[in-house]
Amino acid sequence: MTAETTTTTTLPRSVPTGISLGLGARIHRRLAAVPTAVLWLIVGLWTLPSLGMLVSSFRAEDAVKTTGWWTVVTDPKLTLDNYRAVFSTAGTDSPDMWRHFLNSLAIVIPATIIPIALAAFAAYAFAWMDFKGKTWLFVGVVALMAVPIQMSLIPLLQLYTGGAHLTIGGQTLTLFPDLNLAGTPAAAWLTHIGFGLPLAIFLLHNYISALPRDIFEAATIDGADHMQIFRRLVIPLSVPALAAFGIFQFLWVWNDYLVALSFIGGAPDKAPMTIRLATLSGGRGQDWHLLTAAAFVSIALPLAVFFALQRFFVRGLLAGSVKG
Amino acid sequence: MAAVVLEQLNKIYPNSSHAIIDLDLDIIDGEFLVLVGPSGCGKSTALRMIAGLEDISSGVLRIGDRVVNDLAPKDRDIAMVFQNYALYPHMTVAQNIAFALKLAGRPKAEINERVQHAAQTLQLEPWLDRKPGQLSGGQRQRVAMGRAIVRDPAVFLMDEPLSNLDAKLRVQMRAVVARLQRDLKTTTVYVTHDQVEAMTMGDRVAVLRDGRLLQVDAPETLYERPADLFVAAFIGSPAMNLLDVGLEQNGDQLEAVLNAGRLIVPPAVLAARPGLLAYAGGRVVVGIRPEHLHDPAIGSDHGPARIRGVVELRESLGAVIDLHLRVHAKPAVTTETRQAAGDIELLERQAQVGESVVVATVDSRSKARVGETVELVVDTERAHFFDPETGQAIWD
Incomplete structure (x- = not known):
């Protein structure tokens, strides 16, 4: 339906005039079907590899390495061996997959919840509170989005292992204590919080500043202070934005490899699933058939989070608040 | 409380x-x-x-x-x-x-x-x-x-x-x-x-x-x-008619001179607004509410003051009729009336040609038709007067 109405307006003017209406209508109908067809094509292209991987994860090692996954149609031999191998610890020095799953959770939960909470406060302040230097502070926060994470890996690692100290004339001032965080989940989630915050503040600020001013004024007159307005109005009304950022941040952190490798790479028992996935395939990639099963183990939680949170993408949350 | x-x-x-x-x-x-x-x-x-x-x-x-x-x-x-x-x-x-x-x-x-x-x-x-x-x-x-x-x-x-x-x-x-x-x-x-x-x-x-x-x-x-003037123009619907007129002394009475004719200022008005005398020989803004214009054919006991114009528009509201008359008289153009006017350009054009549109709210039995030239009774006893410079009402 939508595709049809959009193409009505974009139908090229070069369609020759004078041809019969029947042909014109037919051309129109053909063109109208194009966007839908393209969409299906993209969906197909996108889904096919995932489907292939899912099928492969249930095939035996030999089969995976010698024939394509589609041969399953003619030769349906499925096994759970790959999954068993992924969850077993036999022949390795690393803990089992559940351990890594929990390690991932230990990173992803604080790395998702803390920046959302902090960013919501900051976004509200930037949007609705008056204080000196607000504009420049906001510009500064947004500018932080441009800092590449690779550039800060070494300085951060130094900070986590040795703290930050300033020595002036024999006096040493400790700016950041030596917490010896390297190899702990805290090193990873602290980093994720830092790099997630600018975008979170920016996104939430855009949403929160667009809430109608009148309801804040009404609440002020009703006797609410900033904290009460934040808690009782801003948070409930910002749920779609919070959920959207929550999903993104969750996925980024869950799928992160670089930060985890840099800060926890030296401690295999603390490593999240992504690190374990990389080692699973073997030093020369000879065990890549195991990756198919491991990837599906790893994808399970993000999928659950996505479907759990997507119902918060409610439209019309502000309906009936203010007119016009 | x-x-x-x-x-x-x-x-x-x-x-x-x-x-x-x-x-x-x-x-x-x-x-x-x-x-x-x-x-x-x-x-x-x-x-x-x-x-x-x-x-x-x-x-x-x-x-x-x-x-x-x-x-x-x-x-x-x-x-x-x-x-x-x-x-x-x-x-x-x-x-x-x-x-x-x-x-x-x-x-x-x-x-x-x-x-x-x-x-x-x-x-x-x-x-x-x-x-x-x-x-x-x-x-x-x-x-x-x-x-x-x-x-x-x-x-x-x-x-x-x-x-x-x-x-x-x-x-x-x-x-x-x-x-x-x-x-x-x-x-x-x-x-x-x-x-x-x-x-x-x-x-x-x-x-x-x-x-x-x-x-x-x-x-x-x-x-x-x-x-x-602003209050006069802003309050009331249809708005008060505001005309820029000359004020002349004729014996012991004052007359407001419109291009279309003369309106005698009644003694009672003069007694209530003695300040008007100071404007003799000068100009004032006279204000007439639409309901203080009557069709002479309906009712009797009308005063002598008349205003003549061509009916441009006849709006029947059921109980009453609003007649829009094109009258030979300059509309008052001041900061106040400009601000209260819906269409400033129209007001200025009218002032240039010395014609205004006067709105009269008359009895629904009125037979006035569009295009006709009609004469309406002006209830001068209830007219308002304003200083064209300051916009203030003239009282004492």
Whole structure:
């Protein structure tokens, strides 16, 4: 339906005039079907590899390495061996997959919840509170989005292992204590919080500043202070934005490899699933058939989070608040 | 219950625009005061200053016997109704109404009782569990009212609360609000740009223009004795006809000279407005309300004054007919009439050719037809006179 109405307006003017209406209508109908067809094509292209991987994860090692996954149609031999191998610890020095799953959770939960909470406060302040230097502070926060994470890996690692100290004339001032965080989940989630915050503040600020001013004024007159307005109005009304950022941040952190490798790479028992996935395939990639099963183990939680949170993408949350 | 006193209130924005200039207003305890004026006249700003949503640049604001200049809105004991309702969309009607009481930490039983009472007063009981999005415009407006009355504040502040409703509902809600205010006897400041609302609802009406208070009086007084040209042009629908005329002394009587003829200033008017004598030989603006022009064919006992013109438009309203007459007379063009005019260009063009359109509200039996030249009776006893330079009404 939508595709049809959009193409009505974009139908090229070069369609020759004078041809019969029947042909014109037919051309129109053909063109109208194009966007839908393209969409299906993209969906197909996108889904096919995932489907292939899912099928492969249930095939035996030999089969995976010698024939394509589609041969399953003619030769349906499925096994759970790959999954068993992924969850077993036999022949390795690393803990089992559940351990890594929990390690991932230990990173992803604080790395998702803390920046959302902090960013919501900051976004509200930037949007609705008056204080000196607000504009420049906001510009500064947004500018932080441009800092590449690779550039800060070494300085951060130094900070986590040795703290930050300033020595002036024999006096040493400790700016950041030596917490010896390297190899702990805290090193990873602290980093994720830092790099997630600018975008979170920016996104939430855009949403929160667009809430109608009148309801804040009404609440002020009703006797609410900033904290009460934040808690009782801003948070409930910002749920779609919070959920959207929550999903993104969750996925980024869950799928992160670089930060985890840099800060926890030296401690295999603390490593999240992504690190374990990389080692699973073997030093020369000879065990890549195991990756198919491991990837599906790893994808399970993000999928659950996505479907759990997507119902918060409610439209019309502000309906009936203010007119016009 | 409290009086609201504004003393020399000023509002100057950081971009140095002066929104409110030396506003003095004494709102009596229990009064329904309407602030009226064209858009941008500062009426909403004044209201927001009383509410505490805008800082006061200078001057003193008293509510009751307290100076509240620096008090937060919640400490001023006021409630406000916003033009676009400003309901909390994620809360039910009951929660919306209860919000202020809940924040104030009132006991649950008391909150329930007061919400029930407010809902009863505004006939909102069937919708207490609905969300604002499920309500009609009129119902939302009543919820906004409920949120205000439930707190039993000293002062109600209402910022064009009916302007988003359709015409019929607006007339109904006008009565609802007015009756509610009379029952509760709560001091109310009501902002509107609709002069019908101002006239019908207010105990007194304050007319603002460009941040200045022009006149504050009972609606009848405002209508009968407008203090200046702007008030005269702004209050009344259709608007007062304002003509630029010469004033000549003829023996012991004054005559207003229109291009179309002469109108004798009756002795009674001259006695009431002795100041007019000083304008003899000069120019004044004469104001005639549409209902003070009559069709001579209907009724008798008409005075001698007449005005002649061609009927351009005949609007039958059922009970009466509005006749738009093209008359040989210069319309008054001053800053005040320009501001009150709907179409400034038209007004200026008319002034150039020395023709105005005079509106007469005549009896529905009038036989005047479009295109005809007609003569109407002018009730000169009720004419208004203004200084064309200052715009002030001429009295003594």
